[in-house]
Amino acid sequence: MIRVLVAGSSAVVRSVLKEIILKTAKLEWVGEAASYGALKDGLSQQNPDIVISDKNLFDSERPSTLSDYSHTTQVPAIIYYTPDAKPYFTPQNIKFVEMPEFINFSTSKISEYAEYLEQLIMDVKCSVVFGNHPSALNSSLNEDGSVSQALQVVSKNYKGRKFKAVLVGVSTGGPGALLEFLKGIGKNFPLPIIITQHIDSFFDKNLITWLGSESTIPVHLAENNVRPLPGHVYFAPSDVHITFVAYPENTFNIILNHDAPVNFLRPSVDKMFESAARVLGADCIAVVLTGMGADGAKECLHLKQIGAYTITQDKASSVIYGMPKAAYEMGGSCEVLPLNQIPQRLWSLV
Known part of the structure; x- marks a missing residue:
């Protein structure tokens, strides 16, 4: 309480x-x-x-x-x-x-x-x-970070896919959920993880510092025209959209975008997913975690339709079941998982 x-x-x-x-x-x-x-x-x-x-x-x-x-x-x-x-x-x-x-x-x-x-x-x-975030009350992770439940078998359509990035959209309850998520991912993850979190400008650097100190993954505030590295995490700065641009040799860079807010939100998860659909196509994994509203739902469906793998957090492990629920009910989720199983699923996909 x-x-x-x-x-x-x-x-x-x-x-x-x-x-x-x-x-x-x-x-x-x-x-x-x-x-x-x-x-x-x-x-x-x-x-x-x-x-x-x-x-x-x-x-x-x-x-x-x-x-x-x-x-x-x-x-x-x-x-x-x-x-x-x-x-x-x-x-x-x-x-x-x-x-x-x-x-x-x-x-x-x-x-x-x-x-x-x-x-x-x-x-x-x-x-x-950040360390006293109430979302820990909803966590079903074991104390040692292990997962007790077995995952279902992924469709053969995704076996052997050369994914290029994991894209995460999150809002209310995000800091605590993200800490558990990154601890579950652990070191040496083979893809960059790019996150749009709705958060006030005077908190974004604190969040990144805290997550970097509490997890084993390098965490950065995204910079313009940076090529994301495998095993690193990049956050959208406050009041700036994250988008992408393709480069030769099958790579891509992060582009910071100051377009108008999308449904009053900047950064917007929909904006990030929309750009990923154009630049990365089916070769990305989209994750929608706890949060109010429906940001990310429409473009999560689009990503699923073009062949990307999409995951939405389940109700029981969400601080508030708004964004993941909207994406699921719109038909944009390949799989609904509790927070503690999402890192394991990502490892199995890559």
Whole structure:
């Protein structure tokens, strides 16, 4: 359970947030504070894992209070702001979110927002303290990294295929899932692994550093016109699409692309898969892991149709079964697997 302290200048907002948190499965409401002084007391007395507050609570104290908070505590926070008070800085341990109209929330809206808030908190928490990511609760990996279940036999159409890359799309719950995924892959994997993860700009370098330190695979923030190396992992930078360009001798390079967002997303999994379909064709493996929404679903189907091998994570091992579900229900999945079996399948394919 993630312990949540609610602090806010509005009693109505605090009350609605408490009701929302009490409807979640992974969040625990530990108390509330109506002022910055009460918040500081709550931090020491309640020992929360995360704070939810509003920008006005900090601004009413003095203009620099929010900056002081971000520099004097390691407890991450979600800070709501009104449109007329949009923040212009992004400290590492704070996630700014526009304030919804909590006062108008119906019972059904509260339940709907409870799921969203739970995933938002999990993402913020894992972005600041990656090693404590709640997705570990859903993992079915053995402690030694082994897999107890046997995989089904792959169709003979994929036997002996000279795959060129593994492409991974992931969003909510990604950091914890990716760590388990990369630990399962291990050293000396014969293909490059290229990942599009939806993550804020001030977290992407932290994520890469953390994954590189916790796994045995070299992990990089992708650079423009780089030829990816086997056994290395390349992440799409924040707010930049990853695409590809073909080169002679059956190779390809990563191209960083600043085209418009696709369905409000940049980087976009669909954009990466679409480019892979043009450049790599059937000679790639596409994996869709945990995440909200449907990014990657349409182009995952396209890749499957042209002969690529596509894998979607199953519901039980997903932090949120959105992206993999959309790809599966659209018909884009060659195989549905729990997280712990995906690395084993990739090794069997290559």
